[in-house]
Amino acid sequence: xxxxxxxxxxxxxxxxxxxxxxxxxxxxxxxxxxxxxxxxxxxxxxxxxxxxxxxxxxxxxxxxxxxxxxxxxxxxxxxxxxxxxxxxxxxxxxxxxxxxxxxxxxxxxxxxxxxxxxxxxxxxxxxxxxxxxxxxxxxxxxxxxxxxxxxxxxxxxxxxxxxxxxxxxxxxxxxxxxxxxxxxxxxxxxxxxxxxxxxxxxxxxxxxxxxxxxxxxxxxxxxxxxxxxxxxxxxxxxxxxxxxxxxxxxxxxxxxxxxxxxxxxxxxxxxxxxxxxxxxxxxxxxxxxxxxxxxxxxxxxxxxxxxxxxxxxxxxxxxxxxxxxxxxxxxxxxxxxxxxxxxxxxxxxxxxxxxxxxxxxxxxxxxxxxxxxxxxxxxxxxxxxxxxxxxxxxxxxxxxxxxxxxxxxxxxxxxxxxxxxxxxxxxxxxxxxxxxxxxxxxxxxx
Numbered sequence: 001x002x003x004x005x006x007x008x009x010x011x012x013x014x015x016x017x018x019x020x021x022x023x024x025x026x027x028x029x030x031x032x033x034x035x036x037x038x039x040x041x042x043x044x045x046x047x048x049x050x051x052x053x054x055x056x057x058x059x060x061x062x063x064x065x066x067x068x069x070x071x072x073x074x075x076x077x078x079x080x081x082x083x084x085x086x087x088x089x090x091x092x093x094x095x096x097x098x099x100x101x102x103x104x105x106x107x108x109x110x111x112x113x114x115x116x117x118x119x120x121x122x123x124x125x126x127x128x129x130x131x132x133x134x135x136x137x138x139x140x141x142x143x144x145x146x147x148x149x150x151x152x153x154x155x156x157x158x159x160x161x162x163x164x165x166x167x168x169x170x171x172x173x174x175x176x177x178x179x180x181x182x183x184x185x186x187x188x189x190x191x192x193x194x195x196x197x198x199x200x201x202x203x204x205x206x207x208x209x210x211x212x213x214x215x216x217x218x219x220x221x222x223x224x225x226x227x228x229x230x231x232x233x234x235x236x237x238x239x240x241x242x243x244x245x246x247x248x249x250x251x252x253x254x255x256x257x258x259x260x261x262x263x264x265x266x267x268x269x270x271x272x273x274x275x276x277x278x279x280x281x282x283x284x285x286x287x288x289x290x291x292x293x294x295x296x297x298x299x300x301x302x303x304x305x306x307x308x309x310x311x312x313x314x315x316x317x318x319x320x321x322x323x324x325x326x327x328x329x330x331x332x333x334x335x336x337x338x339x340x341x342x343x344x345x346x347x348x349x350x351x352x353x354x355x356x357x358x359x360x361x362x363x364x365x366x367x368x369x370x371x372x373x374x375x376x377x378x379x380x381x382x383x384x385x386x387x388x389x390x391x392x393x394x395x396x397x398x399x400x401x402x403x404x405x406x407x408x409x410x411x412x413x414x415x416x417x418x419x420x421x422x423x424x425x426x427x428x429x430x431x432x433x434x435x436x437x438x439x440x441x442x443x444x445x446x
Contacts, residue, residue: 001047001048001049001052001053001054001105002049002050002052003049004031004034004035004101005052005098005101005102005105007031007034008031008094008097008098008101009098011024011027011028011094012091012094014027014090015087015088015090015091015094016087016091021073021080021086021090024073024090024094025070025073025074028066028069028070028073028097029070031066032063032066032067032070035062035063035066036063038054038059039059040054040055040056040059043055043056044171045107045171048107051106051107051108051111052102052105052106052107053105053107054104054105057229057232057233057301058104058105058229060301060305060442061104061222061225061229061304061305062100062101062104062105064221064222064225064305064308064309065097065100065101065104065222066097067309067427067431068217068218068221068222068308068312069093069096069097069100069218070427071217071312071316071424071427071428072093072213072214072217072218073090073093073214074420074423074424074427075213075214075217075316075319075424076089076130076212076213076214077420078323079130079212079214084130085129085130088129089126089129089130089214092122092125092126092129093122093214093218095121095122096119096122096123096126096218099115099118099119099121099122100115100119100222100226102115102118103115103116103118103119103226103229104229106170107169107170107171108167108168108169108170109158109161109168109169109170109233109234110158110162110168112170112230112233113151113154113155113158116151116190116194116226116230117147117148117151119223119226120143120144120147120148123143123215123218123219123223124140124143124144126211126212126214126215126218127139127140127143127207127210127211127212127215128140130212130214130215131210131211131212131215132210132212133209133210135206135210136210136211138206138210139203139206139207139209139210139211140207140210142202142203142206142207143203143206143207145203146193146196146200146202146203147190147193147194147203150189150190150192150193150194150200151190151193153185153186153189153190154186154187154189154190156186157183157186157187160183161176161183161237164176165237170233173233173236173237174236174237175236175237175239175240176237176238176240176241177240179237179238179240179241180241181241181245184238184241184242184245187234187237187238188231188234188238188249190227190230191226191227191228191230191231191234192227192231192249192286193227194223194224194226194227194230195224195227195228195231195282195285195286196224196227196279196282197249197252197253197256197282197283197286198252198253198255198256198257198259198260198279198283199252199256201256201260201279204219204224204275204278204279205272205275205276205279207219208220208271208272208274208275208278208315209269209271209272209275213315213316213318213319216271216275216312216315216319217312217315217316220274220275220278220307220308220311220312220315221308221309221311221312222308224278224282224304224307224308225304225305225308227282228282228285228286228289228300228301228304229304231286231289232289232297232300232301235289235292239292242290242292243292246290246291246292249286249287249290250286250287250290250291250373250376250380253283253284253286253287253290254283254284254287254373254380254383254384254387255383256279256283257279257280257281257283257284257287257383257387258280258383258386258387258390260276260277260279260280260283261276261277261280261386261387261390261391261393261394262390263276264276264277264280264390264394264397265390265393265394265397267330268329268330268331269328269329269330270318270321270322270328270329270330270333270398270402271315271318271328273330273394273397273398274311274314274315274318274398277311277354277391277394277395278307278311280387280390280391281303281307281311281391282307283387284303284366284369284373284384284387285300285303285304285307285369286300287369287373287380288300288303288368288369288372288373291372291373291375291376293372293375293376295368295369295371295372295375296368296369296372296373296376298368298442298443298444299364299365299366299367299368299369299371299372300365300369301365301442302361302364302365302368302439302442302443303362303365303366303369304365305361305365305435305442306353306360306361306362306364306365306432306435307362307365309361309428309429309431309432310350310353310354310360310362310428310432311354312428313346313350313353313425313428313429313432314350314351314354316421316424316425316428317343317346317347317350317425320340320343320417320421321333321336321340321343321402324339324340324415325408325411330401330402331408332408332410333402334401334402334404334405334406334407334408335403335404335405335406335407335408336402336403336407337403337404338407338414339407339411339413339414339415340414340415340416340417341414342416342417342422343417343421344403346422346425346429347399347402347403348399348403349429350425350428350429351395351396351398351399352395353429353432353433354391354395355391355392355395355396356388356391358436359433359436360432360433360436361432361433361435361436361439361442362432363436364436364439364442364443366388368443370384
């Protein structure tokens with residue numbers, strides 16, 4: 001793992017070299033393919049060096065981080081075109097990538113916590129430095145306070161665990177039988193806010209609406225997955241108390257998912273709609289994970305990877321429309337099928353993935369999450385029916401309102417996308433539908 005880390009650290013000077021934007025991107029692609037060949041066929045930690053290593057769960061998420069960071073550079077070409085501090089922009093993306101790599105590659109809980117918090121800093125800089133509206137300051141403060149306040153109790157719990165168990169290494173975790181409620185809450189609330197769970201989700205739509213396209217992509221693509229990854233790791237310790245108390249989180253997540261879906265139906269801002277749909281999807285992920293069933297763990301992992309690609313692609317689409325029309329409002333972004341006919345197909349493909357239509361990876365994840373939740377309690381079926389229905393409803397609302405209807409009269413021309421944009425969308429959609437052919441890798445990892 002250190003060889004990849006040093007590769008990234010030595011790329012820092014490239015950020016400041018003139019005309020090295022696409023070279024930088026190609027090097028991250030190279031790094032991605034080198035990492036791809038490190039696939040561990042064992043069910044244990046591989047590639048161990050110092051305090052870093054990777055197993056099945058972290059392998060998929062590190063790969064996702066590389067992939068989304070490459071696509072962020074491809075999507076943010078306007079930063080290069082307008083010479084808007086492009087070298088610092090690349091530095092921020094590289095810093096974020098290093099932090100994510102270290103977070104997912106950490107083998108003990110304390111270093112995981114350290115890098116988990118550090119990934120906030122570059123995200124904050126992306127929002128504050130390259131965001132659109134003056135409200136981005138408020139969004140940054142929201143992001144910082146929500147996530148930092150929730151994570152401080154976790155640090156205390158990590159110290160306590162080190163005292164109690166004698167080790168905070170992931171591979172040496174075992175169940176704590178006399179775990180009290182405070183430790184249970186301290187360990188998981190940080191992750192629930194990061195996911196985000198309904199009721200502590202208010203920072204997410206705000207951050208998305210103010211963030212540039214790259215900020216939205218990394219936020220939806222990878223940073224929400226940090227919470228899920230953390231939960232997958234710590235539930236080994238909290239299993240005994242989790243069985244008694246998890247029904248609270250499952251209830252909040254499922255009811256919250258339905259309520260957020262209803263909120264989606266009345267959004268006029270494209271980005272806000274996609275951001276709220278992320279909250280609804282993460283609700284079902286939390287629900288499935290909290291059942292503590294094998295199906296739920298595998299399904300939540302699958303849906304996290306699928307949602308990362310799908311949501312990121314939808315934010316790219318919203319940004320492509322925004323660059324042409326100068327607005328993200330659905331009142332202006334309508335009839336786009338007449339304006340950008342070649343993009344209508346991509347809107348359709350990514351929207352259908354968002355509502356878990358086959359053959360997308362979302363379908364595989366949602367099927368196993370439905371299985372785990374219904375086998376946990378058949379009463380959850382009521383909420384799951386509503387959740388699935390409204391998920392399709394707001395996705396169709398997004399697609400039909402933006403593509404059909406009378407085109408806004410202020411726009412005259414017919415606009416075509418650049419090859420770069422089509423490649424960008426293809427690279428979101430293709431792995432999303434390719435991975436279902438190898439579903440066994442994603443579903444059988446424990």
